[in-house]
Amino acid sequence: MSILVVGSVAFDSLKTPFGEREKILGGSATYFSLAASFFTQVRVVAVVGEDFTAENERVLTLHGVDTTGLERAAGKTFHWGGEYGDNLNEAKTKFTDLNVFENFAPKIPPQYEDTQFLFLANIQPELQLDVRHKMPNVKLVGGDTMNLWINIKRAELEKTLSKVDILLINDTEAKMLAGDSSLPRAARKVLEFGPKALVVKHGEYGATIFFRDGSSPFRAPALPIEEVHDPTGAGDSFAGGFMGCIASNGELTPQTLKRAMFYGGVMGSFAVENFGTERLQKLTREEIDERFQVFRSLTHLD
Amino acid sequence: MSILVVGSVAFDSLKTPFGEREKILGGSATYFSLAASFFTQVRVVAVVGEDFTAENERVLTLHGVDTTGLERAAGKTFHWGGEYGDNLNEAKTKFTDLNVFENFAPKIPPQYEDTQFLFLANIQPELQLDVRHKMPNVKLVGGDTMNLWINIKRAELEKTLSKVDILLINDTEAKMLAGDSSLPRAARKVLEFGPKALVVKHGEYGATIFFRDGSSPFRAPALPIEEVHDPTGAGDSFAGGFMGCIASNGELTPQTLKRAMFYGGVMGSFAVENFGTERLQKLTREEIDERFQVFRSLTHLD
Numbered sequence: 001m002s003i004l005v006v007g008s009v010a011f012d013s014l015k016t017p018f019g020e021r022e023k024i025l026g027g028s029a030t031y032f033s034l035a036a037s038f039f040t041q042v043r044v045v046a047v048v049g050e051d052f053t054a055e056n057e058r059v060l061t062l063h064g065v066d067t068t069g070l071e072r073a074a075g076k077t078f079h080w081g082g083e084y085g086d087n088l089n090e091a092k093t094k095f096t097d098l099n100v101f102e103n104f105a106p107k108i109p110p111q112y113e114d115t116q117f118l119f120l121a122n123i124q125p126e127l128q129l130d131v132r133h134k135m136p137n138v139k140l141v142g143g144d145t146m147n148l149w150i151n152i153k154r155a156e157l158e159k160t161l162s163k164v165d166i167l168l169i170n171d172t173e174a175k176m177l178a179g180d181s182s183l184p185r186a187a188r189k190v191l192e193f194g195p196k197a198l199v200v201k202h203g204e205y206g207a208t209i210f211f212r213d214g215s216s217p218f219r220a221p222a223l224p225i226e227e228v229h230d231p232t233g234a235g236d237s238f239a240g241g242f243m244g245c246i247a248s249n250g251e252l253t254p255q256t257l258k259r260a261m262f263y264g265g266v267m268g269s270f271a272v273e274n275f276g277t278e279r280l281q282k283l284t285r286e287e288i289d290e291r292f293q294v295f296r297s298l299t300h301l302d
Numbered sequence: 303m304s305i306l307v308v309g310s311v312a313f314d315s316l317k318t319p320f321g322e323r324e325k326i327l328g329g330s331a332t333y334f335s336l337a338a339s340f341f342t343q344v345r346v347v348a349v350v351g352e353d354f355t356a357e358n359e360r361v362l363t364l365h366g367v368d369t370t371g372l373e374r375a376a377g378k379t380f381h382w383g384g385e386y387g388d389n390l391n392e393a394k395t396k397f398t399d400l401n402v403f404e405n406f407a408p409k410i411p412p413q414y415e416d417t418q419f420l421f422l423a424n425i426q427p428e429l430q431l432d433v434r435h436k437m438p439n440v441k442l443v444g445g446d447t448m449n450l451w452i453n454i455k456r457a458e459l460e461k462t463l464s465k466v467d468i469l470l471i472n473d474t475e476a477k478m479l480a481g482d483s484s485l486p487r488a489a490r491k492v493l494e495f496g497p498k499a500l501v502v503k504h505g506e507y508g509a510t511i512f513f514r515d516g517s518s519p520f521r522a523p524a525l526p527i528e529e530v531h532d533p534t535g536a537g538d539s540f541a542g543g544f545m546g547c548i549a550s551n552g553e554l555t556p557q558t559l560k561r562a563m564f565y566g567g568v569m570g571s572f573a574v575e576n577f578g579t580e581r582l583q584k585l586t587r588e589e590i591d592e593r594f595q596v597f598r599s600l601t602h603l604d
Contacts, residue, residue, distance in 0.1 A: 086483040181388045183506065184526050204485065205507035208526050219523050219600050224486050224510050258603050298521050299601045301560050 001139075002041040002066075002114075003247040005032045006106050006131045007121025007236075009046040009070065010078040012276060013094075017086060018229040024276040025056050027078065028121035028144065031233035034280040035240025035267040036119075037063035038288055040248040043112050045069035045131070049077040049100040059281060068109045073100040088228050089203055106131050113137075117247040119239060120164065122146050125156040132163045140252065142166045142243045143195075144235070150176050162194035168239050170201045184210075187217075199242065199261070201235055201268075204228075209261055215254070220261035221299050223269040223291070230275045234268045237280065241267030266291045303441075304343040304368075304416075305549040307334045308408050308433045309423025309538075311348040311372065312380035314578060315396075319388060320531040326578040327358050329380065330423035330446065333535035336582040337542025337569040338421075339365035340590055342550040345414050347371035347433070351379040351402040361583060370411045375402040390530050391505055408433050415439075419549040421541060422466065424448050427458040434465045442554065444468045444545045445497075446537070452478050464496035470541050472503045486512075489519075501544065501563070503537055503570075506530075511563055517556070522563035523601050525571040525593070532577045536570045539582065543569030568593045 007029030013022050029046045036042045043066040048056075052072065060067050078101035081094040106127055118135050120128040120143040132141060143164035149157050150173060157177075161167060167190065171183060177193075178186035183200065187210035190198050201207045206221040242264030249256040266288055273279045309331030315324050331348045338344045345368040350358075354374070362369050380403035383396035408429055420437050422430040422445040434443060445466035451459050452475060459479075463469060469492065473485060479495075480488035485502065489512035492500050503509045508523040544566030551558040568590055575581045 088484075182390075182530070184529075187526075202507055205504055206521075210526075216596070216599060217526050219508075219526065221521050221601075224489075224512075224519050224521065227486075228484070255604070262603065294518070296603065297518060299523075300603070301564065301598065302557070 001116045001247050001250050002043055003036055003117035003119060003243055004043045004045065004069075004108075004112055004115040004135070005029045005036070005119045005121055006045040006128070007032060007119075007123055008078055008101060009044070009048050009052070010080055010101070011051075012232060013079065013081040014091075014230065014232060014275075015083040016088065016230050016275075017084070019275065021275045023079065025059055026080065026232060026276055028123075028236045030060070030277060031236035031271060031280070032119060032121055032240040032243075033060055033065045034063055034277055035237040035271070036244030036247070037065055037240075038267075038283065038285055039241070039244030039263070042066065042244070043069060043115055045071075045106050045108060045112070047071045047073050047100050047104045049073060049075045052077045059277060066112075069107070069112060071107065073103075075100045082232075084231060088231050091232070106134075108134050116140075117243060118142070119243050120144065120160070121236060121239070125149050125153050125160040129156070129160045129163060132160070140165050140246065142168060142239065144168050144239060145173065147173055147176055158193055161190075164195050166197045166199060167195040168199040168201065168235070168242065170203070170235065174198070174200050197257070199264070201238055203234070206265055207238065207261060209257060218258050218261055220258075220265040221295050222265050223294065223298070228272045231272050232276065233271045237271035238264040238268035241265075262292055262295050263288070265295060303418045303549050303552050304345055305338055305419035305421060305545055306345045306347065306371075306410075306414055306417040306437070307331045307338070307421045307423055308347045308430070309334060309421075309425055310380055310403060311346070311350050311354070312382055312403070313353075314534060315381065315383040316532065316534060316577075317385040318390065318532050318577075319386070321577065323577045325381065327361055328382065328534060328578055330425075330538045332362070332579060333538035333573060333582070334421060334423055334542040334545075335362055335367045336365055336579055337539040337573070338546030338549070339367055339542075340569075340585065340587055341543070341546030341565070344368065344546070345371060345417055347373075347408050347410060347414070349373045349375050349402050349406045351375060351377045354379045361579060371409070371414060373409060375405075377402045384534075386533060390533050393534070408436075410436050418442075419545060420444070421545050422446065422462070423538060423541070427451050427455050427462040431458070431462045431465060434462070442467050442548065444470060444541065446470050446541060447475065449475055449478055460495055466497050468499045468501060469497040470501040470503065470537070470544065472505070472537065476500070476502050499559070501566070503540055505536075508567055509540065509563060511559060520560050520563055522560075522567040523597050524567050525596065525600070530574045533574050534578065535573045539573035540566040540570035543567075564594055564597050565590070567597060
């Protein structure tokens with residue numbers, strides 16, 4: 001079944017201990033779309049500027065992503081500049097040129113209206129809620145957010161969270177959102193805002209899914225043997241693998257969710273192996289399933 | 303088969319967000335012995351002072367720990383004072399009164415000489431090496447260390463590491479020891495010092511075992527639903543469960559090592575549920591195996 005992602009399609013200029021890149025394709029919706037495209041039909045709603053090339057768009061369409069909802073506006077594409085130090089866990093933002101993204105008003109093309117799965121990537125909570133309202137018949141809604149919105153748009157974010165089924169954030173965001181430094185307690189508090197499930201991403205330590213109904217949590221690993229060249233997009237790629245796997249299964253069983261957690265980790269681990277979307281662009285489904293087995297043997301007793 | 307642990311038996315005075323305790327039983331050898339006692343016969347070599355009571359010793363002997371090697375010296379027992387803040391990951395040391403521990407010269411009782419497994423808990427590297435030399439016929443040697451020795455006794459520590467089969471340390475120590483901020487690279491460098499395997503403990507994120515021969519690493523979870531009341535002794539309890547499980551199996555198969563990683567995580571998760579050794583003292587083997595199953599379902603796809 002198809003999945004619609006609403007988020008950013010952007011250019012990134014970044015530096016890591018392994019090198020640097022100028023104005024490469026990035027953005028939450030880009031990483032999500034590419035990662036999810038290995039599992040299911042992906043549709044994207046985002047805005048780009050006049051500097052966004054046909055070649056940039058082809059990265060998505062070559063993976064079967066439906067870009068009907070990729071709006072072209074007058075001006076420049078959202079451009080983020082950042083640098084990662086030695087530990088690669090935190091980016092130092094050098095500049096954030098919102099450009100056309102500043103006035104982004106998501107429009108859902110009519111042919112997207114039958115989409116059954118929706119992912120609200122990290123954009124302003126009001127826009128997320130607006131899109132959610134425009135897609136009343138979706139079967140399942142996933143969402144992401146960030147520290148900025150937790151700090152400056154708390155009320156709006158809480159409204160959005162009440163309309164999200166599965167929230168995917170990292171440890172710091174979960175603790176900040178809950179105002180609690182204990183992860184298990186923070187998870188319980190976040191789930192009180194509405195989501196049925198919360199996926200907390202632990203970076204190199206994997207991710208844990210917590211459930212509102214009190215079911216046992218489940219933890220997926222990350223790969224400890226990788227060389228992280230550029231961590232940008234790891235979380236969005238996790239979300240793409242996770243939601244893509246769920247959408248491709250259709251039915252939301254505990255078994256599907258566990259496999260989705262593994263596929264999320266797998267896609268995140270590939271994303272960071274090279275700069276930007278370079279690794280995801282060259283990836284094959286065979287490599288994905290091989291790594292799924294590596295993740296299994298990394299954690300399974302037999 | 304039996305295991306000998308050499309380390310500290312101490313008093314701890316500590317404060318956490320959940321309360322405080324004065325001069326309670328602690329020390330690396332204490333936590334290790336209690337945790338390992340659920341799996342195998344434990345023998346201990348350590349030094350205590352005149353303030354160490356028969357009641358203190360009974361905590362060990364009630365769990366079948368052989369305390370023949372518990373030397374009583376003139377003076378006071380090693381006493382550590384510390385405080386944990388909200389995140390509970392790092393202790394702020396308030397005082398370290400080494401007392402009788404300052405001149406600790408480990409003596410191996412003759413009846414310990416047939417011990418087949420040895421664990422060198424966190425003490426001065428020269429003392430660890432001395433004990434290692436006194437036990438030439440052991441089948442397997444586990445060891446621990448800390449940032450202090452990495453900083454001030456580097457050469458001595460490297461000598462000791464060349465005589466240790468499995469080193470158990472945390473992320474920070476592994477990265478410091480290797481001088482590398484990437485965990486997978488740090489693991490490879492640490493293994494070049496000699497150990498066949500390196501267990502890196504990730505606190506609330508579990509632990510990973512890396513192998514010198516290039517075998518795939520294995521990751522054991524920690525329990526994300528616990529309330530951490532006092533993290534003191536978590537690492538030593540992990541080591542006790544891990545080494546105890548190995549000693550009880552005798553043969554060192556990959557399957558034994560994986561189960562040992564799980565039992566390490568299980569014992570660490572119990573240790574932190576209450577202050578000091580309180581939880582370990584009341585623990586049953588049934589509870590341990592129940593939690594082993596919880597850990598399995600937390601991470602296993604089916």
